Amino acid sequence: MTSLLHAQEIGNNSIPVESQKDSVAPAVSPEQITQDLQVTDTIKQDSVKKPQFITDVVDYSAKDYMRLSPKENKIYLYNEAKIVYGDMTIEAGLIVIDNNKNEFFAYGIEDSLGEYIQKPIFTQANRKVEPDSLRFNFDTERALVYNSRTQEADFNVKGMVTKRENDSVYFMKNVRFTTSQDVDNPEYFFYARKIKFVPEKKIVTGLVNMYIADVPTPLGLPFGYFPLTDEETSGFIIPSFGDSQYGYNLQNGGYYFAISDYVDLLALGSYYTNGSYTLEFSSNYANRYKYRGNARVRFEKLFTSERGFPDFAERSSYNIQWSHSQDPKASPNSRFSASVNLGSSEYYAESINQANTGNYLNNELNSSVSYSKTFPGEPQVNLSLAARHSQNTRTNSVNLSLPTLQLSMSRIYPLAPATGSKKGFIENINLQYNLRAENQINTADSLFLTPQMFDDARLGAQHSIPLNTNFKLFKYLSVSTGTSYEETWVSRTFERSYDPVLDDVVIDTIKGFDSYRTYNFNTSLGTTLYGRKTFGKDKKIQAIRHVMRPSVSYNINPGFDRFYDQYIQESEDENGEIIEELVDYSRFDGTLYGAPGRNFSSSLGFSLSNTIEAKVRSKDSTAIEPEKITLLNNFSIGTSYNLAGDSLRLSPISLRGSIPVIKNKLDINFGGNLDIYALDNNNRRIDKLNIENGGSLFRLTAGTVNFGYSFSNKDFEGVEEEETDDMDNETYRNGGRPDDLFGTGMGEDGRLFDEDPFEGDEEENENGWYNYNIPWDVRVAYAMNYTNSARQNTVSAHSLMFNGNIEIAPKWKIGASTGYDLVNSGVTPTQLRFQRDLDSWLMSFSWVPFGPRKSWNFLIRIKASVLSDIKYEKRRDRDRTL
Incomplete structure (x- = not known):
């Protein structure tokens, strides 16, 4: 941190300089001046030698002249004068050295237009002071300056009179301090009669008032304390005042704990006059080149109406978040990571401190805490x-x-040669080992974090050993074949029986270890076919290439009847007679990995992948090679035929693909399912072709089309987009979208926009005009889903969403997120946002104009973090029903 002190010597402390009769100043060297002073002082006034306080050599210079006045025992340095004393350097238009008092005076000088120029510059170590004038004593190292200007941390301080006790303590009188860049004409400032200023540590003031545009406000304090250290400092967080449906409130007040350089803690709370309150604890931690993360816990207790009234309601909700990431270089063979977001299901819908629409629309909360370890070697x-x-x-x-435990061993080639490549069926035989064990719990939100949630826990483990090989057939065909053995362990099984008294099936839980083993066989045959059509190098489209990758597979899954049992179930027919029915079941039904397959299956699969590319003439006239573009990307067709089935042997045909429209910007993704079988009157599939039932060859049972397109002013200026870390986006970390199609959540500092993408460029051209760069960005998303599996013939989802931001003028930013649901004929969640950079202040406004989350929020605050608690916030919260 550096301090800048600016001062002007006024009043009775000014030192008059007598005009000299000589029109030309004598040119004298510093050595000659020192020698003349020693010769002139021939009378010793005291026989006792006094101590010498000047401990270093004083070097000085000037551009126009250095004049010695033996009568006054002073030295005058004029125009670009400079003094070097130890680690101090003084530069000014005029410097007067008084050898009697061991002091110097530094001033600016007037130019031909009467402007005050060459103001003093005082530099010591890494601190720079620029006063209007300066008086410094070599013995005491004290100084007096006037109208001083000091820059420290985020503050610019201007004082009428400043007394420098030493290089670490300043006393100032009639002081203005502000975070505005222009200390002489600030947008706002705090006025104090007296302050004590300790550079890089603190400012302590007496009575202080706030001025806005030179107009005094009633905001004032009897004293003030402002920390200036670069290090994090513990302190109170001032709450914001307001009113809502819960009554008058104090929101987000608390205390910040600067625990160490590696971890901090923020404790916040809100209180409402109807008794509602919220608590929040958040912490950030980091250890450079090792790890970083943050954690947050929120709790809310909300009341509606008053106790005893019929509409009284109360609710408690909580939310826990934790994010941890490890530097890859910290431990190459092990890694620990965490991404946790859990809590009450209604938290994002009802929270009074959560204004993020994207979080509200997200129906899934997901968490994962994992540790992985790699043991190098062969096998790994x-x-x-x-x-x-x-x-x-x-x-x-x-x-x-x-937890979930996974253990895997890399492939082993037991018959491979010691050196050289593997060839043929035998040498490519390989095997692996995989283990997956987990304890799975399915429960309800109301039982979460209670002992009852463990009652129905399911524990199991699954071992898998695949054995495979691959080889070439007829040079162009790739063949792979193999088998897989699986063994499944469970901690409990379920026996079923029929109770005629209860007329229901009774399920008995048998605790204890049990297991079953399965195996299967598979083989596949595939190749790659190329087709090319050349039109000539003088054509716009020079060539088209079609790449096809057909594949045929065959799978056998034996039936495992030995793991199935039967029980007799009784029922009455229409005549009231008892009918006994044998029901097959497996004791492994309901276990973690389910029961093994009972029915034998022998299926033949087919898939075909297509990619169409073209070589076109490059738009760049200097390019030598043509440009390659993709016309159809990975258009795949797939189905399977069950040879062992007695009906409905052919599975629906699956179609998937994408059409690139704008390279790396816009791809139209599509998909669908085609079924050859017809439906009966109950809309169930029957073993009859649809064309035989009076329909077409295929029935389209499902279809989907979607795309997302984002572009900005940088696309038209040839500027590459900067990569952003999606994990910095709270909505994305919580399982939502990484973009702002559902709106932007206001940050803790009140910002609605990222700063970097909206930094305008104003460059002056040769004619003196300005070229204004208007930053903007737009993102459009479209999605359509069609369903017709049982003659619904309906579009289940059809929507178009839009998000855009623009900087309409320097420091003016507006944005909108909206969309339209074509199925329900309504507007999707909409947000309008506005932000104004007022130099020292930030003003933001967020508005949800309609819908169940109709609300708005207005905030104006000082941008500097040291004064971020000085703000005005007004909001209209959405209506809530607990």
Whole structure:
């Protein structure tokens, strides 16, 4: 940190300089001046030698002249004068050295127009002071300056009179301090009668008042304390005042704990006059080149109406977030990471401190805490241990995996040669080993974090050993074949029986270890075909290439009847007679990995992937090679035929692909399912071709089309977009979209826009005009889903969403997020936002004009973080019903 002190010597402290009769100043060297002073002082006034306080050599110079006045025992340095004393350097238009008092005086000088120029510049170590005038004593190292200007941390300080005690303490009188860049004409400032200023540490003031545009306000304090250290400092967070449906309130007040250089803690709370309150604890931690992360816990207790009234309601909700990432270089063979977002299902819908529409529209909360370890060697072993959580906020269901253990061993080629490449069927034989074990819990939101949630926990493990090989057939055909063995362990099974008294199936839980083993066989045959059509190098489209990758596979899955049992179930027919029916079941039904397949299957699969590319003449006239573009990307067709099935043997034909429209910017993705079988009167598939039933050859049972397109002014200026870290986006970390199609959440500092993408460019050209660069960006997303599996013939989802931002003028930014639902004929969640950079202040306005989350928020505050609590906020919260 550097301090800038500006001062002007006024009043009775000014030193008059007598005019000299000589029109030309004598040119004298510093050595000659020193020698003349020693010769002139021939009478010793005191026989006792006094101590010498000047401890270093004083070097001085000037551009116009250096004049010695033996009578006054003073030295006058004029025009670009300079003094170097130890680690101090003084530069000014005029410097007067008084050898009797061991002092110097520094002033500016007037130019031909009467302007005060060459103001003094005082530099010591890394501190720079620029006063109007300066008086400094070599013995005491004290100074007096007037109208001083000091820059420290985010503050610019201007004082009428400043007394420098030493290089670490200043006393100032009639002081203005502000975070505005222009200290002489600030947008606002605080006025104090007296202050104590300790550079890089603090400002302590007496009575202080706030002025806005030179107009005094009633805002004032009997004293003030402003820390200036670069280090984080503990302190109170001033709450904001307001009123809402919960009554008058104090929001987000608390205390910040600067625990160490590696970790901090922020404790915030809000209180409402109807008794509602919120608590929040957040912490950031980091260790450079090792790890970084943050954690946050929020709790809310909300009341509606008053106790005893019929509309009284109360609700408690909470939310826990934790994000941890490890530097890859910290430990190459192990990694720990965490991304946690869990809590009450209704938190994002009802929270009074959460204004992020994207979080509100997200129906899924997901968490993962994982540790992975790699054991190098041959074979390599990978170990992973993770705890996972998923929660549906609509159904209030919670799924947990506490924990999941995965162990895998890399491929082993036992018959491969010691040197050289592997060839043929035998040498390519390889095997692996995989283990997956987990403890899975399915519970409800109301039972989460209670002992009851563990009652129905399912524990199991699955071992897998695949054995494969591959080889070439007829040079162009790639063949792969193999088998897989699986063994499944469970901690409990379920026996079923029929109870005629209860007339229901009774399920008995059998605790204890049990297992079953399965295996299967598979083989596939594939190749790659190329087709090319050349039109000539003088054509715009010079050539087209078609790449096809057909593949045929065959799979056998044996039936495992031995793991199935039967029980007799009784029922009555229309005549009231008892009918006994045998029901097949497996004791492994309901276990973690389910029961093994009972039915034998022998299926033949087919897939075809297509890519169409073209070579076109480059738009760049200097380019030598043509440009390659993709016309159709990975258009795939796939289906399967069950040879062992007795009906409906052919599976629906799946179509998937994408059409690139603008390279790396816009791809239209599409997909669909085609079924050859017809439907009966109950809309169920029957073993009859649809064309035989009076329909077309295929029935389109499902279809989807979607695309997303984003562009900005940088696309037209040839500027590459900067990559951003999506994990910095709170909505994305919570499972939502990384873009702002559902609106932007206002940050803790009140910002609605990122700063970097909106920094305008104003360059002056040769004619003196300005070229204004107007930053803007637009993102459009389209999605359509069609469903016709049971003659619905409906478009289940059809929407168009839009998000745009523009800087209409320097420091003026506006944005909007909206969309239209074509199925329900309504506007999707909409947000309008506005932000104004007022130099020292920031003003933002966010508005949701309609819908269930209709609300607005206005904020104006000082931008500097040291004064961020000085703000005015007004909001209209959305209506809530607990």
